[in-house]
Amino acid sequence: MRSALKLWAKVGIAPGYLYQYIDQNFKDSQDLKMAKIIGGNQVRCDLRDHVQKQIYFFGCYEPIENFLFSGLIKEDSNILDVGANIGFYSLTLSNKLKTGKLYSFEAVPKTFEKLSYNIVKSQ
Numbered sequence: 001m002r003s004a005l006k007l008w009a010k011v012g013i014a015p016g017y018l019y020q021y022i023d024q025n026f027k028d029s030q031d032l033k034m035a036k037i038i039g040g041n042q043v044r045c046d047l048r049d050h051v052q053k054q055i056y057f058f059g060c061y062e063p064i065e066n067f068l069f070s071g072l073i074k075e076d077s078n079i080l081d082v083g084a085n086i087g088f089y090s091l092t093l094s095n096k097l098k099t100g101k102l103y104s105f106e107a108v109p110k111t112f113e114k115l116s117y118n119i120v121k122s123q
Contacts (some may be wrong), residue, residue, distance in 0.1 A: 013014045022057055023050065029093035035059060038066065041122040043086055044114065052086060061088050069093060085111060087118040094122075 045052035084104035
């Protein structure tokens with residue numbers, strides 16, 4: 001099912017309906033699932049969370065913004081990811097860095113634990 005949803009998201013057919021379908025049909029899932037994201041890293045997603053649900057089913061969150069940010073990053077860039085949540089941007093953008101540095105900040109302690117897990121898991 002995830003393959004069909006990813007294809008649907010890429011084609012761009014009525015994305016609003018797609019998000020509604022996912023929200024309605026997976027709202028009670030208690031599972032933590034691993035998702036492969038752009039760049040090949042993996043993140044652990046809680047399917048009760050709207051953002052993490054999109055990352056799990058589509059491998060991406062905010063695809064337009066991600067595309068734009070990726071185009072701005074150079075190998076020697078220094079990046080601050082403030083409000084990093086579970087680390088989607090940190091992990092996708094870190095693949096572009098060679099000599100640059102990335103600093104991720106998350107103020108919510110429980111979310112910081114999730115961010116830390118995903119960062120450690122990706123190394």
